[in-house]
Amino acid sequence: GLLFFMRSASPVVDTIELETEKVEGRGDHAAGFERDPDPPSAEEVSQLNEPTMEQSLQLVSEAISNVSSVLENVESAATSGDGKGDSRQAGPEGEGDKIVPRFERWDLRFQARDRKNYAAQLDFFKIELGVYGGASPSVEYASNVATQPIKRNGPSNTEKRLYFISVSEGVLKQYDKQLLQAAGINLANRTPMKFLPAETEKLLEQAEALYYRDKRGLPIRIADIAKTVFEVRTGKSGKGYEFVVVDQRYRNALKK
Known part of the structure; x- marks a missing residue:
């Protein structure tokens, strides 16, 4: 299948000018x-x-x-x-527009050998872990989770980043909990979340559009996309990590 790569350590050379999504x-x-x-x-x-x-x-x-x-x-x-x-x-x-919003359209998949490797991926893409709910009115965050965790608090009404919630009780969700606890965060009745920085969101946006262009050509019609699946892999040089688009599904039948 076709693969499009994106790294947080270097800019995407082949870029597509996209309009701001108005959902x-x-x-x-x-x-x-x-x-x-x-x-x-x-x-x-x-x-x-x-x-x-x-x-x-x-x-x-x-x-x-x-x-x-x-x-x-x-x-x-x-x-x-x-x-x-x-x-x-x-x-x-x-x-x-009647498009599938990113919080439903994007599926990010992490693959890690162990908790340390998973934490390194989160730090590489500057993804913060966080929890909300319970007795606290604020969001508690943990960053730099692979080495020395940094804990901070922030009001929920100012949080505008995209975030991920792990639905299944799998290994990665357990890693999230363990990393949050290592930062001194109480998890009682609270769900772990992954908060994406704007930089990573922009890279995902470009990777999605480039994949669409190769599959369907121009113009880019985000409204056609039902799901884009990204996967984290080791960088080509063997250092760092990259998100790879591995699948894209459409709401309308492909027309040649």
Whole structure:
């Protein structure tokens, strides 16, 4: 298959100019049929057939979003009333294109020999681990996890980065927990998350577009993409790491 590479240690030479993704979202409005901020009635809710957040997370290996949008969705899902609800998809409120948002579209897969190797990958891409919830109103972060962990706190309402939540109780999720605990962070009733810096997000964006261009040609239509799968591998030189696009699935049939 076709592989496109990206490294955080060097710029992507072959780049594509992309427009800022504007994804429609209903924000804290209740799910519904029109553009009514009031929640729909119980009878109307039963017709929506929208999966709960828990069900949605089970559909993907990694769920990406920002903290504030997830909190808003959880809160609005518990309401009901006489309104028509908002027909836009879940996510931060705004008008935009009907594209699959990155927190659903991107699937990052890490492969590591052991916890030390996994921690080195996180540090290489400047990915912070963090937890939210429980008794603390803030997000607690851990960085530099491969050597001397650095712990810090930050308010959840200012966190705008994409993050990943490991759904399955696999080895990597256990590594996340162990690395957070090594930084002195309490995990009681809290889920580990991986926060991506803007630099890494831009590299993923370019790798996705380059792969699409080779598969489907120009122009790049992000709205066509249902899923892009990235995999972490050792760099070509044997040093560092790189994300490789290993698969891309589309919402529409490929047209020649």
